[in-house]
Amino acid sequence: MPAGLTILAAGPGSTVQDAGRVGYLRYGVTGAGPMDPFAHALANRAVGNPAEAAAIEISLGGIELTVDGGAATVALAGGSFAVSLDGQVLPSAVVAELQPGARLKVRPGAAGAWCYLAVAGGIALPPVLGSVSTHIRTGMGGLGGRALQAGDRLPISSALPAFHEAGAIVTPMLDRPPDRIRVIPGPQDDHFAPDQMEAFLAGPWTVSPRSDRMAYFLGGPTLKHRRGHDITSDGIAMGAIQVPGSGEPIVLMADRQSTGGYPKIATIIGADLGRFAQARPGTSLSFEAVTHADAVAARAQEQAFLGGCIPVEPLVRTHFPPEFLLGLNLVDGVVDARS
């Protein structure tokens, strides 16, 4: 049997995601894919996978898993989650070798709402419409179209050799406080008067606990439409910010429907989708309008980083359990004055 990851415990909402289902939006099929596309790609690249490979998207519910049938190299990247391997604390962005039977625990930490676990070689599941991304509402992709649960086993594809240095992934690119999110106005910004656009940008907005993979609801000022909130349905991009009749914006995320009928005041730029997705319920944020050229430049910077060598530094021990300290010969070199 090829090596596999076995889920020992999982909170609600952790799923298998590749880069998403492409080409079927025109048939009403949700793209799914990662909420934080940058962190998903980074975790994959850190173990030598293509950026689009299938990985585990870990929710605030956390996960605990082990490997059997051989060792596996994994990488974690995303929010600042609390990670431990057989009780040893690891950085939240890390490349680690899992020996058979080792227990890896990932729980919500200081910040962030999603964390990605990529395994060298990738997760081998049968694609549905060209993708293994899980879409729970239609039961499509992943493992039985559902969230991961204790007892699930994900076979590891052995297509790629696992050769990687273990260590911390160290990059300022993961330092992404979600307080200020860049947007491009539109496609229906003309449905809002200039003072409403100003109010939208300034906020401040609070992420609602209702938020999930489909949409993040924002609380704050009530926005007014120029001429009603009903438009003839059109396409919806990830990060589109629609304003329904209530005047409270809804940001449409990875599991959004392909089309919809509320005016969309602005769209989050690609390079800030992950930054925004990592905002937990209760986070306060505002928006900043940028140009199309700014957004393309930010996207190019991300792609250049992901296309290069991912910086991994050897682990520096930050946690010293008693057994570890007792094992060290701390008294070596001390001279007995009586002798």
Add this chain to the structure above:
Amino acid sequence: MSGTEDNTPDDTVPRFLDAGEAALVVEFGSDVDPGISARVLALDAALSDRAPDGIRELVPTYRSLMIHYDPLRLSRDALAGQVMECLAAPAAKAASPAHWTVPCCYDPPCGEDAKEIASLLGIAADSLVERHAAATYRAYMYGFAPGYTYLGGLPPEIAVPRRPSPRGSHAPGAVLIGGGLCSISTFAMPTGWYVIGRTPERLYAPEREKPFLLEPGDTITFEPVDAAAFEALSRRAASGEVVARGPARCRPA
């Protein structure tokens, strides 16, 4: 919000709207209208044909085409240029819509809201079914769920608004009317529309080589079948067979 009667769709230049840096909306109008839809689908076909490097996918809707693209491989200006060339060129390879005859059972329990619709309209249930089955519908777009199809062409005399609040879950294959339109649903789910009938055909059948039966722009008529025929056709559809009658090239081998 100009209508189309005083504004010939073919003469209007579409609007280019950014939906972020990786999606461009080419908008031909603001209404549900066969002329606008035809222009959307002509551009969809022309761009699919050219397939410029950097386009990820095309999403036709009632009144616009959303182009998802990679701006690092295809600049916005280059994409807009491609669109303008497609619009200027006569539709060389315009989509050739297919016509489908889709079986539909209107009898209860399939047409579970038919009586309610008839009483809303103040007509007899038989008359409702007759009018619904006599019309030719056009598939405008998919949305909402995989294979969920929005159809234009509902006769105005049987057009009903959406329900004030959604009803409980309907069966897969439900044929719905509401908001002046008709639709065919693929998954069991609650709806704000009315269930007029149910088709044994599966508009989304993942095991088929072509998982989605209809292309936007295709035309459809509904053929009434009774409950016994519905059951028999459902069994055949469940085994993967296409039970709607369509163009010869799309018939199963």
